[in-house]
Amino acid sequence: MHSDRAPLSLKLAAGAGLLFLHLPILLIFVYAFTTEEKSFAWPPPGLTLKWFAVTWNRPDVWEALQLSVKVAAISTVIAMILGTLCAAAVSRTRFFGRETISLLVILPIALPGVVTGIALRSAFSLAEIPFSTWTIVLGHATFCVVIVYNNAVARFRRTSGSLIEASMDLGANMFQTLRYVILPNIGTALVVGGMLAFALSFDEVIVTTFTAGQQATLPIWMLEELVRPRERPVTNVVAMVVVLVTLLPILGAYYLTRGTDTVAGQGK
Amino acid sequence: MTIADPRAALPRTDSAATRVSDVLWRRPTLLLVLLLTPPVLWLGIIYLGSLFALLLQSFFSIDHFTGLINYEFTLRTYAELFTPTNFDIILRTVTMAACATLASAIIAFPIAYYAARFARGRWRAVFYIGVMMPLWSSYLVKIYAWKLILAKEGILTWALEKLHLLWLLEAYLSLPVVGGNSLSVSPTGTFIVFVYVWMPFMILPIQAALERVPASMLEASGDLGARPGQTFRHVLLPLALPGVVAGSIFTFSLTLGDYIIPQIIGTSRLFIGQAVYQHQGIAGNIPLAAAFAVVPIVIMGIYLTIARRMGAFDAL
Numbered sequence A: 001m002h003s004d005r006a007p008l009s010l011k012l013a014a015g016a017g018l019l020f021l022h023l024p025i026l027l028i029f030v031y032a033f034t035t036e037e038k039s040f041a042w043p044p045p046g047l048t049l050k051w052f053a054v055t056w057n058r059p060d061v062w063e064a065l066q067l068s069v070k071v072a073a074i075s076t077v078i079a080m081i082l083g084t085l086c087a088a089a090v091s092r093t094r095f096f097g098r099e100t101i102s103l104l105v106i107l108p109i110a111l112p113g114v115v116t117g118i119a120l121r122s123a124f125s126l127a128e129i130p131f132s133t134w135t136i137v138l139g140h141a142t143f144c145v146v147i148v149y150n151n152a153v154a155r156f157r158r159t160s161g162s163l164i165e166a167s168m169d170l171g172a173n174m175f176q177t178l179r180y181v182i183l184p185n186i187g188t189a190l191v192v193g194g195m196l197a198f199a200l201s202f203d204e205v206i207v208t209t210f211t212a213g214q215q216a217t218l219p220i221w222m223l224e225e226l227v228r229p230r231e232r233p234v235t236n237v238v239a240m241v242v243v244l245v246t247l248l249p250i251l252g253a254y255y256l257t258r259g260t261d262t263v264a265g266q267g268k
Numbered sequence B: 001m002t003i004a005d006p007r008a009a010l011p012r013t014d015s016a017a018t019r020v021s022d023v024l025w026r027r028p029t030l031l032l033v034l035l036l037t038p039p040v041l042w043l044g045i046i047y048l049g050s051l052f053a054l055l056l057q058s059f060f061s062i063d064h065f066t067g068l069i070n071y072e073f074t075l076r077t078y079a080e081l082f083t084p085t086n087f088d089i090i091l092r093t094v095t096m097a098a099c100a101t102l103a104s105a106i107i108a109f110p111i112a113y114y115a116a117r118f119a120r121g122r123w124r125a126v127f128y129i130g131v132m133m134p135l136w137s138s139y140l141v142k143i144y145a146w147k148l149i150l151a152k153e154g155i156l157t158w159a160l161e162k163l164h165l166l167w168l169l170e171a172y173l174s175l176p177v178v179g180g181n182s183l184s185v186s187p188t189g190t191f192i193v194f195v196y197v198w199m200p201f202m203i204l205p206i207q208a209a210l211e212r213v214p215a216s217m218l219e220a221s222g223d224l225g226a227r228p229g230q231t232f233r234h235v236l237l238p239l240a241l242p243g244v245v246a247g248s249i250f251t252f253s254l255t256l257g258d259y260i261i262p263q264i265i266g267t268s269r270l271f272i273g274q275a276v277y278q279h280q281g282i283a284g285n286i287p288l289a290a291a292f293a294v295v296p297i298v299i300m301g302i303y304l305t306i307a308r309r310m311g312a313f314d315a316l
Helices: A008-031 A050-056 A059-092 A098-110 A113-126 A133-158 A161-169 A174-203 A206-211 A218-227 A232-257 B016-026 B028-057 B076-080 B084-117 B122-136 B139-150 B155-162 B166-173 B187-211 B215-223 B228-257 B272-280 B286-309
Strands: none
Touching: A008 A232, A008 B084, A008 B122, A008 B139, A008 B187, A050 A232, A059 A098, A059 A133, A059 A174, A059 A218, A059 B028, A098 A133, A098 B028, A113 A133, A113 A206, A113 B028, A113 B228, A113 B272, A113 B286, A133 A174, A133 A206, A133 B028, A161 A174, A174 A218, A174 A232, A174 B016, A174 B122, A206 A218, A218 A232, A218 B139, A232 B122, A232 B139, B016 B028, B028 B286, B076 B286, B084 B122, B084 B187, B084 B228, B084 B272, B084 B286, B122 B187, B139 B155, B139 B187, B155 B166, B187 B228, B215 B228, B228 B272, B228 B286, B272 B286
């Protein structure tokens, strides 16, 4: 039957599209080893591991990495709590304003980041809040909630409500039900939501430029290097490491949810 | 699970926890309020509060002589958006968003179609990961990669030189509007990077829409005498359209609000995001920055209303 095989033109177009998506990222891996210091010359005149050592000894890179991990970790925890609470409320009951709640959760990611950024920035200056790690966290947690929320809502929808009633009928109180029935059921969805939220926060730059003040997260550090390059080989190495670090949670999320009807990571 | 074993059923205790949970069980509204309070407070105060404050500031104006904000209600700041320079920025951004969205849809469609209809077993996973990795890869690294590619001494120039096609690039760059000194400082460069960075957002909604198209429908169209091109135009495309519109919500909104891509790869002409950034930063003109920030909100509002009418939300 003709329709079971893809026409050659479709294969070529799909393949070319995927190559277009992947080649630029692979290119970063080559540039991390180049011996060329001053320009983006291609092909690389030689290959070296020297820049990994140089990057390792750069305190500014470590500080930025540390701040990024700290912000992403705190934001993820906050987003997991708020997102799960919201998902539980929305999926358990029908109530007035339910649609509004969903919209409220999605809004920070539906509106352009620059809007969220400047809104927070001007609110901080109105309320005279000085920039700190916490101002960055405020922004990040706000747009990470939706990631956890989406994953948790999808799982709650598949978890039967009668399971909870059965648990209560058997004499468990609400906290015991939460501990022994609800959490084991939604556990992986929460872990996946958390990993994706971490990846999102770790990489965020648009909102962060407005809420960071003088602090540098790793993406802000990268941005500085892109706008005013100082040492290109170090940027190359950091870029490669960032790609590898962000991929881990994505592959983990895929691995944990593959085979289910809603595979995680579809929305960013 | 623990409760499956009857002996393991939890002992009934009259602890405080039980009493609290009894109250909550009898009054579900109270439970609902308790669940919703933290997220609604967080998003309501921090996010909506800030948005509202921003909106409010767009109705103030700046005194151009003293540089101080004049806290009186006025529409003057909004009127400033329509001066030739500022309106140009809006027009340029919207045009770019439309072009990038269109190009993303064209490149994304074959990938989504192949993944939805022909990829089976291991290939399905390959396609899925193949879309997911670029989607989640670092945004700045992707931009940086294109800086490496488009730079004058970069890989693209090298490849064209080997193919003896450098004259083609030079001829293209000498064109007005789209050209420039090199690709990395031309509007074309900005366009390529926008398409590259937002395209993965387009693939998944189209794929979701295409997966719902029964293969028998396409066969029926062929059986009734339609050529593949006709089947595509009259059967497949209308059914995939909600998915394309859903994807375009992302690409459009993200292009409207971006200020980093045009800053790193492109000309010195501003986009809305850059205008917001510069007016609030160096110029200190928060009211105008706020008014500029309202533009994408309004455009996206209109866009989402149209998308909703077309049933795009079902494809999300």
